[in-house]
Amino acid sequence: MEENLHDMFYGASWIIHKQARDLRKRETKAEKIVWDLLSNKKLGVKFRRQHPINQFITDFYCHEIKLVIEIDGEIHLQKEALEYDEMRTTIFNYYGITVVRFTNKEIFTNATNARSKIEQKIKDLESKP
Structure with missing residues (x-):
């Protein structure tokens, strides 16, 4: 079943979309490290950065x-x-979305561990019925 592209934004307004575009232009150092781990489906699924939801x-x-x-x-x-x-x-949970949080310090001191946690969460979610 093909899903409407707009469903992934959960009603986000054009203002939120514009703010997201602006944020993509000025990512933090920790966000850059994580994006390097996630971009181009490196973990098998597509991630979007600074993505509007509601x-x-x-x-x-x-x-x-x-x-x-x-x-x-x-x-x-x-x-x-x-x-x-x-x-x-x-x-986010109301929409069925799982949230994983890391501190900047966790990313700076042990990005490998953060990657492992993300990989495990991906496996867990992919195996959900």
Whole structure:
């Protein structure tokens, strides 16, 4: 069954799409490291970077298995940011999307371990009925 391309955006507005395009032009160092791991189907599935979903922009998204990967800087450790991230995750989960989070520090100090975790999550999601 062919899926409508717009379904992967879950109603994201044109403003969110424009903001995502702008973010793609100024990726962080940690995002660049992760994109190098994910781009060109290196892990067997296609990821998109700075992908709009509803009113949010995800760091990386694979629509095929409904997986979001978020790379969080230190600001995400603040109480308000933690609550916001939790709310985002709840909305993504409502759409059947799984969220995996890494800190910048995890990416900088052990990108190989992050890659292994992503590979395992991909296997888990691909084997779901």
